[in-house]
Structures are given as structure tokens and as C-alpha cells.
Amino acid sequence: MYILLVVFIAIARISSENCDEISQLNLIVYKTIDSAAENITTSAIIKLNDDAFHLLLANQSIPRLCVNVVQIMNELSVLQIINSSVADIDPGAFHIIPTLTLLKINFNLLTTIKSGVFNNVKAKEIDLSRNFISVIEDEAFDNNTSLQVLKLNHNAIKEINPNWFKNSHNVYKLSVIYNELTRIPAYAFKNLATNRALKLRLSANRIREIDPESFAGCGDIDILRLNGNKLVSLPREIFINRTIRLLEVNTNRLLCFPDVLYESKLQRLEFLENSQFNCTCLGQVRTFVIKSKVDIMYPAIICEDKVREVNWVYNFNKTYEIPLLVTSTTERF
Template sequence: MYTALLILSVTCVGWLAAENCSVPFLTGLVYQKIDSEPQNLTIEHSIQLTEDSFHLLIVNETLPELCRNSVNIQYELYVLQIRNVGLAHIKPGAFNITPTLGLLKISYNPLTALKKGVFQGLRVKEIDCSNNYISSIDEEAFDGIPMLEVLRLSYNAIKQVSPEWFKNSPNVYKLSIIFNELTSLPARAFQNMAKDRAVKLRLSANRIQDIDEEAFYSVGNIEILRLNGNKLESLPENLFVNRTIRRLEINTNKLLCFPDKLFQSGVGSLAFLDNPTFKCPCLEKVRHFVETGNINIWYPAIICEDRAREVNIVFNYNKTYELPLILRPTEATL
């Protein structure tokens, strides 16, 4: 019995220590104004400010963990940046920041997970967790951040987008997850994003092969959708139903054609360079769509035969050319 109590006591003490860990001795750089010279800030026990500032940068230090209230800022601050400090773990409640923060940037760290409650309640407009090793994100990780508008998660190891992201965070209109390991986009993937403004989605340089027909369910107009550098052979028909996509980029994929609904949509700019598998009959549809709709276009480099008119149609970048078709000689002409 005494042994069991001793083990329990040690376990509880260890847990409390982990929850209330102190920030090691650090030196930060404080920029009072956007164009001012940095001043050194001595940090011990927790990250704090002594006066209003524009930018607090902690870089090239040693900060392996942030626990509850590790960041305790009550003065005005616009940018907080934690870069290349060996940060591997962030506990819920780590950020106790009273004022509205323009940008919270955590980058170039061995951070592998974003947990529920880490950002909840923060008055922050942009979170940038790019250039880490993030592969695990709790479904509730971005809940309850009412002022959040922009989320950047590029250059990580993220394998999926969750339809549960952004509950009670209704103003997110810009999402960037380039250079990750996404292989598909599920139904309702972006359903909780902003409804009162056009969204911007950057999903290039992944391994996306499949997009669910309902992936863009409840998404309003799209300002820009970038899917460059994936493995897509097709796009869902519903992507082009009841919404306007102002700019669609799907360069360097394996597209065969576009769904017919695209040709009835309000796409204003279309780029699909380096899709050498694209079918010629579909290219001619795109050409007609572009010419009648005054659309900005970037074609893959493909030559298509039109035997009925005895011409070759050359598609190249933003232009097409027609050249006489040189027919092979027949026995009658020899």
C-alpha cells in the first residue's frame, strides 16, 4: 500500500511540474515600432513584456516546451515570433495574451503536433505554423479563435484536412497547406470557413489524388484555388456549381479534362500548365470557353490534330496557333 501511494505521489508531482514548467533563461529581441532597431529583452520563468511593442522575436535560443502561461503578455503587441528554438511541445493554455495579436508565428522547430486548446481564446488574426514537422492536428486545434482570418501550415508533414476545423472561428478565409503530405480532400473539408467573403485556398505541392464531390460543400465564392503540383486526373463537378472561382491554378498534375460545369462557370483565370495527359477534344472546349468568356488562360504545351479542317492546333502558354496539317502520302499520291 505504501509503495502504491509513493508511486502515485511521484506521478502527481511529475505531472504538476510538467504543467507548470518554467521558461529557461532566454534573450528576446523587441522592436518598439515597425522600423525601430531591436532591443534585447531578458526572459526568465515566462515570456513577458514591460511596455507596449510592435514585434517580439525569440530566435536561435533553447526553448523545448511551452506549458500553461509560459507566454503571459498584457501589453500591446502586434507580432510574436518564436523561431528555431527547438520547440517540440506546446501545452494547452500556453498563450495567455490579453491584447489583439496581428500575427503569431512559430517556425523552424521540431514541433510535430498541434493540440486542442493551444490557441483557444486567443485574439489573433493570423497564425503561421509553417516550416515545422507537424503531422498531427487535433480536430479542435483551431476552435474558438473568433478573430482568426489566416492560417498557414505550409512545409510540414500534414496528411489530412479535417472538416471539424474552425468551429467557433468563423472568420478564417485564407488557408495555406503547401508542401505537405495530403493525398485527398474529404467531404465538407472547408465547411467552417468564412461565409461573408471569398476564400483563398493554397494546397499546392502535396500528393492529392482525390477530391470528394462534396469537398467544397458550403464554401461560397473562391478568390483563388491553387492545386499545383499534385496527382489529380480530374476535378469534382460540384466545385463549379453555385459559386464563382476567380482564379484556378492546377499546373503540374495529370488532368485528362475539366468537368462540363466549368464551362458554365464564372472562372476568370485558369492555369493548367504541364498537364501533358490532357485530351485534345477537351482542350478545344477550353479554347472556345476562353475565347467567348474573355478569360485569362495558361495552357499546357500540346499539339492537337483537327483532320476535318486539316490543321494542327498548337496550345502553348496563353496562346493557340493553327498550322496546316501535313498529311502522310497515300498510294494514290505516290
């Protein structure tokens, strides 16, 4: 939770060559967490006169953020640029001295994240969701030791690049949901934090393949969400020499889990809507869940046990057995 909201006065100026000058910007600013929003009309550089908490720039027309367009020397916690037609950001556009809690640039027209834009921005969380990003240069998030959380949701990203995040060793949460990923490559997360468990959200893509070495180089995983993809199997290697606390693989095409999962320290497992899941595997999952006291969400599947002459019903977090329905071979008139 943000503790206080403070107003600042901003002046806007475009200072790099070949940048069209913006004559007027309408800003929304706050003094404290309980204060009403204040509207300020400015031009020239966005600049603080006093310590501040939150600046919102919304529903403007700023196709390009040029060099030094944002200069924050005083305290600021949150900076948001929302629905303002931003299609390009020059390296050096942000000159921000304090450490931001959040830098959010959502509902804009960005397609490319260039090196030099965010490397020197001290922000614990950068949220670039709901743009049109398809290209992220290799060095775009390098050498940023302040960065902990990166959100890239609702874009057009086609790959996780193992070369991202060099020397940005505090990034522990990466969210790339609703994009166009088709596979997770080897060493995909090797540069993420090793001093705390990772939170990885990769749901709602088109992922068909996870390389066996995809998690090589990274440590424990607190949350791994792979819902809404096209996975048929999971590589056994992702469960070896690491703990995954919560695994969600709902709405995929899984047939079974690797045996090493049943030796893991998993605490919660969800695999709803995997309708072709193997019945033998389901029995193994049930045994593991009971033995290890795992929170579970099963797909809705009925499996026949001919030996015991029962049907096992798996549904959400429940399993139960019902007698087999035996069909009579004697025709009745």
C-alpha cells in the same frame, strides 16, 4: 504592412509543474518600424512592460512551452518563435490579451497541435509552417473568432479534417502546401467563413481525389490552388452554386474539365504541365476562354484537326494553328 514596431522588455519563467526552468532567453525587440533591433537577455515569464509591436524569439533552445510562459497584457502586433527547438506546447501557454496581427511559430519541432493552445489566442493570422506537424486535434482551432488566416505549410499533415474551425467563422484563408494530403474529404471546408470568398492553397501534396461534396457548405472561392498533385479529374460539383475566381491545377494528370466549368464565372485558369489533356477538351477550353475573356495558361500540347487540315498549338497563354505536315507516299530516289 505593419505600421510601427515598439520595444518591450520580457522576463521568462516556466510556471507549470514538471517543466524544466529556462534560466535565460535572448530576445530581439523593436521600438518602431524604423528602429534598429534591440537584444534583451531575460528569464522567467515573457511579459510586456509597455505597448509593443514585435517580439522575435529565435535560435534558442525551448523544447516545451509551458502554461503561462507567454503573458502579454499590453499592445503587441507580432510574435515570432523561430528555430528554437519547440517540440511541445501546453494548453494555456499563451496568455495574450491584445489581438495579434501575426503569431508565427516556424522552423521548430512540433508534431502535434493540441486543443487549448490556440483557441483563446486573439490572432488574425497563425503561421505554423516548417515544423513536423502530423496531428491536429479536432478542437485545436475551435471558437477563435479572431482567426482569419492559418498557414500549415511544409509539415506532414495527411488530411483536412471537416471538424476543424467550429465557431471560428472568420477563417477565410487556409494554406496547407507541401504536406502529405492524398484526398480532400466531403465537407472539408464547411466551417470556414461564409461572409467572404475563400483562399485555399493545397498545392504540392499527393492529392488524387476530391470528394464531390468537398466544398459543400462553403461559398465563393477567390483562389483555389491545387498545383503539383496527382489529379486526373475534378468533380463537377465544385463549380455548382459558387464562383471560383482563380483556379490553378498546374502539374497534375488532368485529362479534361467537367462541362459545368464552361458555364462558370472563372476569371483565371492555369493548367500547365498536364501533358495528357484531351484535345477535344482543349478546344472547349479555348472557346470558353475567348467567350468569357478568361486569363489562361495552357499546357504545351499540339492537337491535330483533320477536318481543317491544321494543327492547333496550345502553349502558355497562346493558341495558333499551323498546316498539317503531309507525308508523300511516293518514294523518291
